[in-house]
Amino acid sequence: MTERERPRNDDEWLSALIDGELAPDDEAKLRARLDREPELAARLERMRSADGALRAALDAGRDDPMPAGVMALLQSDDKVVSLQRPDPRRFFDLPLAMAASAALAVGFVLAQLWPLQTGPGGGAERLLGASLIEEGTSLHAAVSTLPSGESARVDGAALTPRLTFRDAAGVPCRVVDLAGDELLTEVVVCRDGSDWRVRMAGYGPPRDAVAGDFQPAFGDRSAVDRALDALIADAPLGRDEERALLERDWVSE
Amino acid sequence: MSRKADRQTAALHAEIIEALPRVRRFARGLAGNVADADDLLQATVERTLSRARPANLDVARWMFRVCRNLWIDEIRARNVRRDAAPRVAAEDEQIIGDDAAVLGTLGAEEVMSDLSELPDEQRAVLVLVAVEGFAYREAAEVLEIPIGTVMSRLSRARATLSERLRGSD
Structure with missing residues (x-):
């Protein structure tokens, strides 16, 4: 001084x-x-x-969910929340409130599918843990086996992979729609060992989908699609490449 | 929007989301109640998204500065309203009260009540340094005041708060 x-x-x-x-x-x-x-x-x-x-x-109020109005400001353009922490060393700094807000953005479909823990005793690590789709679950099976464009019912929601791509590190990833009655959730999941890890999630009202027609969920171009620009290494995989990955259970050659 | 602009926006959003819990805690320290703090936080995010950030501040520090400045503006506006309409002011002036359950225990309520009685500028420095862990130099930068002023406001705030809490033991 x-x-x-x-x-x-x-x-x-x-x-x-x-x-x-x-x-x-x-x-x-x-x-x-x-x-x-x-x-x-x-x-x-x-x-x-x-x-x-x-x-x-x-x-004392750190675990309160973030005000919806605040999160809407950060999602109104993109409707995307990245669930990936930029620095794992700061993992335990992640306030639960923030994670809980992200969970809200993920939407009720995922909340139903995943055991999100946001109350006392439920730590952020459990929430992030819940953003892992583990092998052996029906959600994992659907994400792993459905070709893009085909749907299956998973715990009351219609699950449809929309496309498959590789991130910059070459890890296979998929964009998956989860449609409930009142909300459509789009998630980007990437392989993490034998599991799938959620990298991004967006949500919006259900589209008036024509069966088999990949109409964008959120206007001309969905929020997740726009955010994918930062994640995707190249063009989405073609059907043959995707089929090869499905057959090899997502093990790259 | 171009891909580059998309990425910049996404990066800004990510930094804001990362800073949100700390800025909310700061806002609660300033406002003294959950509802006003949420409004303040929302206004802070709006302004952070719409205004250019000073080159010498990262997003988090910029948000703390915006939050504090907005709160001072809010108080001025509120004081004008209160002078013009005292009956309305009675509702505006509620401290904690119904929000006690949200903020936590009775002890927390007492602390927040004592905190809210400190002058705004002392409160801002106290929360930044004692709760958010800012160094004096950082707090001075965020609040745009000399380090000596940080020291004097901080010590007065601590002394007052510790005496009040001692009295409520």
């Missing part, structure tokens, strides 16, 4: 100590004073306690 920024009274000194803003020499002098002056030490502890109480009070 420069001379001008040095604390000017005891409370500023104590605050700077709490915040780790003191130079080592200054900190040593202050700690020596705290040893000699119990009242000053008690004041420091009260300040620290106040900080702790404040953090606890403001953290």
Whole structure:
């Protein structure tokens, strides 16, 4: 700290100590004073306690879902929420509220299909864990075996893979529609070992689909389709390439 | 929209979504109640999406600054309304109250009530530093005030809050 920024009274000194803003020499002098002056030490502890109480009070609402209006602002253009964390080291910083908001955006179809845990005890890791479509589930079987354009009923929703592609790393991915009565959810899933991991999800009202007709869900070009631009390495796979992947159970040659 | 613009928008949205929980916590610290904080958060996101960001701030810090500035504007607007229509103001002035269950325990309610009695500028510094972990230099940058002002507001806020909480023990 420069001379001008040095604390000017005891409370500023104590605050700077709490915040780790003191130079080592200054900190040593202050700690020596705290040893000699119990009242000053008690004041420091009260300040620290106040900080702790404040953090606890403001953290109490961290698991609340994000306001729908706020999320709508971030989805009205794209209607897409990326469920992929950019930095895995910060995984446990992921506030549940944010993840829960993402889950809301994913829509009730997926909420029905996946055991989303957003209450006390349900951590963000469980929610992200739920964004993995695990081998052995009916959802996994449908995503893994249906050619694009064919549909199957999965737990009350109509599931239809729309296209298959590879991401920049060459990992096979699929765009899948999940149509419920009131909501159409589009998800992008990519292979993760023998499972499928959800990379993006978008939602909107159901389209007035003509059977077999791939009418875009959300206007001329769906949100997921637009977001795919950032994910897709090349053109979608053709039917022959897709069939080969299906037959090899998604193991690349 | 071009593919590049799409990507830029998607990247901005991702950064905003990542910052949202922290900015909401800050907004709750400023507003003192869930409903006003949600409104403030929404206005913050709207402005973040619509205005150019200063080159020296990342998206998260920009959002904190926007949030604080909006809150100050809101207060000014509210004070004008309150002076003009005191009966309406009574509803506007509710602190926590019905939202206590959302924010948590009674202890949290007391803390929020004490916090809300601090001057706005002290509250902003206190939440940024003590809750969000901003260094003094960072808080000064976000709030556009000198570091010395950060130190004085912060220490006064801490001293007042700790005395109030002590009194409510």
